[in-house]
Amino acid sequence: MNQAEANYTTTEKEMLAVVYAFKKFRSYLILNKSIVYTDHSALKYLFAMKDAKARLLRWILLLQEFAFKVIDTPGKEAIDILNACHNGPTGGHYGDNYTAKKVFNSGFY
Incomplete structure (x- = not known):
């Protein structure tokens, strides 16, 4: 944007x-x-x-x-969908490759 x-x-x-x-x-x-x-x-x-x-x-x-x-989507349903995506076992995780890239780019390895 x-x-x-x-x-x-x-x-x-x-x-x-x-x-x-x-x-x-x-x-x-x-x-x-x-x-x-x-x-x-x-x-x-x-x-x-x-x-x-x-x-x-x-x-x-x-x-x-x-x-x-x-x-x-009704408000309650939208909240339920977001909760399922973000509060699950992998919620907020960017994935192994992205995390490794961030670590290597930071210089702390």
Whole structure:
């Protein structure tokens, strides 16, 4: 995220993440139906807007070539998912290779 994108609203940042993901994985997603799970229902509102900012309209036009739907995850379910990911036995662990790289780069070996 560059300095200008850091000033976007939360909703615009979420939309930017969706646009980035669809651009990055375009070749995989173009012919398949996709589901975007979000905890922020404003994305559905953005896709339905007709009088949005030019930037949002460009993003919406870009995303229209993909077949996907946006599903809101309720707050409780999102919290449960995050807890399962972060409180598990490997929660917060970056993996062996990344940890070794950090150690070697620090000079303490």
